[in-house]
Structures are given as C-alpha cells and as structure tokens.
Amino acid sequence: MNDSVSSLLLNFLQNNDEQTLWIADENALGTAATVSPRPSLVIVSNRFDIYTQAIEQGHNAQFSDYDFSAIEDESLDAIAYRVSKERAVVHHVANEARRTLKPGGILRLVGEKYDGIKGYTDKISKLLGVKSPAKKYGNSYVAELKKSEQTRADTSDKVLDDKQYAELRQIDQLISNQGSELAWWSKPGQFGWNKTDQGSALLIQQAEVLFAQTRYPSRVMDLGCGYGYLTLMTTDWPHTLRFATDNNAAAIASAKRNFEAAGLNVTLVADDCGSSIQEEFDCLLCNPPFHQGFAHDSSLTQKFLANAARLTATQGVALFVVNQFIPLEKMAAKYFRNIDKLVDDGHFKVVALKH
Ligand SMILES: C[S@@+](CC[C@H](N)C(=O)[O-])C[C@H]1O[C@@H](n2cnc3c(N)ncnc32)[C@H](O)[C@@H]1O
DSSP states (O other): OOHHHHHHHHHHHHTOOSOEEEEOOGGGTTTGGGSOOOTTEEEEESBHHHHHHHHHTTOEEEESSSOOTTSOTTOEEEEEEEOOSSHHHHHHHHHHHHHHEEEEEEEEEEEEGGGTHHHHHHHHHHHHTOOOOOEEETTEEEEEEEOOTTOOTTOGGGOOOOTTTTOOEEOSSOEEETTEEEOOEEOSSSTTTTSOOHHHHHHHHHHHHHHHHSOOOSEEEEETOTTSHHHHTTTTSTTOEEEEEESBHHHHHHHHHHHHHTTOOEEEEEOSTTTTOOOOEEEEEEOOOOEETTEEOHHHHHHHHHHHHHHEEEEEEEEEEEETTSOHHHHHTTTOSEEEEEEEOSSEEEEEEEO
C-alpha cells in the first residue's frame, strides 16, 4: 500500500476502540501486522493471504467476498476502507456502510486522486446524508463520511449501482472449447470477470498442441484459477485429475459454480499461490497476476514460480503465459532447468518450464 495512504488508515485503526470494520482488499497486504488486535476490530478481506496474515496476528478476521449479510443493521460505529480498483466493489461497500453504520457512524475513506476518491467522496456523502469533503495529505486523500441521524438502513431509494455485486450471473458470451460452446458464471470483484483473457486462450491452445503430440497429463493444477477458464477448457482431456486454486473469494465462488455446472470433479482450494497444496502435478497451468493492488510487484511472480516448481512433478511441465515484456525466462531459471518459449504472439508469450 502507498505509504501515506496506509498511514492515514492505520492512524485511524490504531487510535479508536469503537466497533470498527476494516475492509482490507489487495492493497492491505502486510498492514494487519502493524495494527494491534482488539475485540472491537473486525477485518474482512476477499484475499486469502491477507485473511491468513490477519489471523496469524491474532485479529478477528473473515475471508469473504465482502459478504456483510451477517452484520446487523446499524450496528457499527466505524468502517475503514481504502477504495478498491473496481467501482462495483466500492459501491457495494458504500451501500453496506449505509445499512450497517449506526446513525452518526463514520465511513473513513482513503485513497489517491487517481483512485477516484474525490468522486466517491461526493457520491457516498450524499448516500450517507452528510456532505463532507475529502482532505488532501500529500498525494493522498482522506474523507470522514458521517451517516446522518435521519438516514435509515431500510431506505433503498438512494443506493449506488453495484451491478448486483453479490450475485453470480451467467455471462452472455460463451467460451469455445474444441468446437463446443460452454456457458459460464462469474461476478465482479476478480480479474477479467466477464471476458476471456487473450493470454489464457493462447496458453490453453499451446497446451492442446503440446499434449496432442505427446500425451494428456493425468494430474492438472490450475494455479490462480480465476473463474476457472483454464480448467473448463480441459473438460475433454481424458482421465485427468483436476485441482484449482485462487486467492480471491469472488474467483473461488465463480469457479465452484462453473465446475459444478460443467459436471467437473475439481479439488478447489482457496489459498495463497497454492502454498498449502502438497500433491504433485504432471501439468500446471498459470496466467500469473501482474498487478498487486495498485502497484506492480515482481515478488508475486517469484512466489508463483517457486510454488510452481514445488508442485510440478519431476517429469511434468509448468505452462506459464505472461505479457511479452516480462522476463519470465530469466526469473524462472532459479527454479527450473529447462525453459522453452513455445510461442510469442506479439502481446503474450507461453513458456514451458521443466525440472
Ligand atoms: C491473470 S489472472 C488469471 C485467471 C484465470 N486463470 C484465467 O486464465 O482467466 C490471475 C489470477 O491469479 C489470482 N491470484 C492473485 N494472487 C494470488 C495468490 N497470491 N495466490 C493465488 N492466486 C492469486 C487472481 O485472483 C487471478 O484470478
């Protein structure tokens, strides 16, 4: 998290003992360690790594896709939130703040100009019923948005459009698999939730070419599975045992629904880079994340590679797709002996990694 944004949030979290909900998304990695746990602070994260870190630190934490349904109306004194990248998430949180804050309760919003914080401050202060500006601290902004005594939880006329954030929905565009077309389910709150990623399509195409020439793997791991696209594309692979894992709660919910709908038996695990998985795989498919919150982070790619090396069997192959300009081959040399670029389409490259 950007230092000044994080200190604005931490300052607030450390210096109050009210009933507070901290919404900790991908930008909050590492920050739970700097706040002392207390019974009146609950952390909700949609990221498994942040959730486990918080639990290890002794916090009261929940892993969910920002599901606040168990929180009673008008029960919270304060909510702390660094605005997320996706508008549907911010609107969902704002609507839930309106419902769950006590009259007079505060939504503490922090962010930077390019996060759209000023626009959100305007909209959300109207929603909560008290006009308050965002204040500038260096490059960061903080807004203390108060819920007015007159704003009641059950007045639904002013809610912000959150694209029905909580709901899984069927996506119009079908995905094609070996001539057949597949309907799929997804929701906002995760990478490319309503589209097929061009890199992932290239990856699966290369996997098909490779295994049609050799033989199809019997144990496949989809590392960072998202809504499950890569696994869904292995539906026709014969006698395959499938595993899939992701760090993101929306991705896990979508993948679960997709695997059930496709009748696929997949061991699906919420995890950080597959760290808790002990099995080995003949094939690992991975389109690793490039961004961590608002910042680029190559240590995450390293972590994916290290776990891929551990999970790939001695005779197995890990197939990675990345943006053409990422030096994956160089980074992978620390973990794999055989590194082979299978294709480069000018945007993405697929790299085969073997021990
Ligand atoms: C580029 S997307 C690929 C998604 C999917 N495999 C596809 O092809 O559409 C990267 C995925 O990695 C997941 N991810 C990010 N950090 C992770 C972590 N630490 N552990 C596991 N998965 C993670 C993201 O949630 C996202 O679903």
